[in-house]
């Protein structure tokens with residue numbers, strides 16, 4: 001397998017098409033492999049491990065729908081674009097089928113392919129070299145270039161969804177690269193041990209901000225993400241408590257979101273730290289539930305008081321009966337364990353309405369608001385909550401990062 005993190009696999013029996021798509025991919029930094037048949041394609045899926053697949057629906061030995069089924073069986077995580085020269089409705093249906101099976105479908109291309117469409121699809125999911133390294137990260141933390149953006153969190157009350165909290169999501173205001181997203185620096189921060197300093201900066205900024213909003217009459221909770229590697233420091237609960245006291249905030253205003261507790265090296269220490277955080281009444285949320293990183297055992301062994309259902313499940317709620325059943329069952333299970341349930345990835349009105357019907361407690365998602373800078377939060381919250389009071393809920397029109 002190639003070292004390139006962008007690997008494109010094209011399957012089509014028209015040599016002109018595979019050559020063209022492959023060439024465009026290479027120009028955009030992909031390593032490209034091509035196949036004229038379904039059988040060869042599946043061999044390449046296993047050996048080449050593509051990150052992007054562009055697939056014709058019509059192949060000599062099989063068809064695209066059958067290949068999608070095979071990709072599900074293989075647990076394929078690649079982004080997938082379907083192409084076809086026939087009816088666009090068939091393309092759209094095949095795409096939906098892929099979505100409902102949990103594949104990362106990234107749209108369709110009608111033949112003859114418009115080069116600009118192909119380029120934008122390939123560019124959108126390409127992983128770009130973040131060009132950041134450990135010294136730069138250390139410098140950025142010291143220079144206070146990391147700021148939280150805040151994504152509003154809505155809670156279901158009697159007559160609708162009301163914003164009563166935010167999740168702080170790290171953004172790096174890089175002097176040369178502009179706004180850098182967490183996927184580009186969190187793994188590096190974890191590898192280099194700088195995640196502790198970064199998290200302290202987020203906690204500090206988040207709690208100061210909650211205090212400042214409260215002084216303006218806006219009462220919100222703040223959720224902060226905690227890397228599992230940080231739940232090993234026995235002095236952490238006291239440090240967090242001191243930060244809360246410094247800002248004159250009740251501990252229940254802070255929620256710590258944690259993933260992957262199953263892989264934690266020392267479960268006894270983890271349990272000690274999490275229990276002390278809960279004894280202090282700091283909220284504990286099990287993040288990304290339903291992704292395989294989180295397990296049912298943790299739900300009842302560890303003292304969480306909230307479960308966040310991952311967006312990969314929630315996004316499918318409006319159009320997949322299976323996803324709907326899964327989310328409803330998780331809500332019931334969580335409630336039976338005494339947990340509040342938050343659904344992430346609410347991207348449209350239909351999802352929001354269905355979550356209310358199936359008894360979800362709170363939710364977040366682009367339909368409500370994207371993560372926004374602190375300065376945008378008060379006007380958004382008052383706008384949204386007033387709309388609720390008027391019993392007509394519309395999404396906030398602004399869309400920032």
Ligand code: C2E
Nearest residue numbers: 169170181182186202225226227345346347364365366367
């Ligand atoms: P997360 O904790 O699961 O945060 C939610 C991510 O989903 C955010 O991405 C958010 O922008 C995105 N999101 C929210 N609503 C929607 C939606 O409706 N649709 C879609 N497609 N996406 C939605 P973001 O900000 O890029 O953060 C990515 C991840 O980086 C976070 O996932 C979290 O795991 C990590 N992260 C961010 N800040 C920190 C931090 O301060 N510390 C640590 N340890 N991890 C952080």
Ligand code: CA
Nearest residue numbers: 167225257287
């Ligand atoms: Ca989170």
Ligand code: CA
Nearest residue numbers: 287288308344
């Ligand atoms: Ca999450």
